[in-house]
Amino acid sequence: MIRLYVRADLAPGTTLTPTPEQARYLTGVMRLFLGSELLLFNGRDGEWRATIAEVLKRGIVLRAEEQVRPQAFGPDLELIVALVKKSRVETIVEKAAELGVRRVRPTLTRRTNVEKVRLDRLDAITEEAAEQTGRLDVPAVDDPARLDAILDGWDPARRLMFCDETGGAPAFAALTAAGPGPWAILIGPEGGFAPEERERLLGLPFTTAVSLGPRILRADTAAIAALTLWQAALGDWDR
Incomplete structure (x- = not known):
């Protein structure tokens, strides 16, 4: 459905x-009509069976009938990712939503070459991914922030998985040893982290x-690989 x-x-x-775009999708693309059923969710009230109650000249009216799933959230996982080219950022955000991330935090590092992002476009991507995957919430996408500022305001109760291109412990074993709890995953720019950034990250007690x-991965591939490893080790894939 x-x-x-x-x-x-x-x-x-x-x-x-619904928005005009949503109305056109439901009636023009999916060919729904008066009385057709669909599922609605808003990230707060669970999932609801709904019907098309009215068909207007320039839109439709939906009516919520009954809740079919109570509200639920996935693991408390954030993705912090250095901005890269538009198409790759969009892929990262889409796959992060599909893989259960609760929050995406674009960041600017010493070697970041891109500083702007269309948040409205990324929000639309996360919404579509949530609709497709069956999740009941939509991950937030923050305004880009400097990496130093993110680390300055860090909650030490949240572990940080630092994907270090120069080395580090095998990911699955390291995550399993660190254990569950709130986590974030940090993916750097395609030029890698600057030495001073890496030194600071390695010195933090929550890292x-x-x-x-052994291979050098593009940012989008690294994000997908890291999220997959985290989900397999500590996530909700066993549900």
Whole structure:
């Protein structure tokens, strides 16, 4: 059944108007009609069975009928990723949403070559990924921030998986030894971390430095590999 992310509150009998783009998708692409059923979620109220209650000249009205799944969240995992080219950033954000990340934090490092990002585009990508994967929440995407600023405001209760291109412990073993809890994964720019950044990261008590193997990976490949390893070691794949 088609799933749709909405921002309105959901409760029995609630009616809402989807965006024009969503309405065109439901009626023009998916060929739904008056009375057709679909699933709605907003990241707060669980998942709801809904129907198309009205078909208007320039849109439709949806009505929430009953909750079919209570609200649930995945693991407390963040992805901190240095900005790279637009297409690769979009791939990283899409795959992060598919792999269960709760928050994406774009960062600017010493060797970052890109400083701007379209947050509206990335938000749309996370929403589509959440609809497709069946998750009940949509990961947040932050404004880009300097890596030093992120580390200055770090909560030490959150472990940091530092994907160190110069070496580190085997990822799966290192993660298993560190154990569960709130985590973040840090992926650097395609030029690698500057020596002073690496030195600071390795000196932080909450950092677990890991290797992603003997090959040099592009940022998008590294992000997918790191998220997969973390999910296999500490995530919710056994549910």
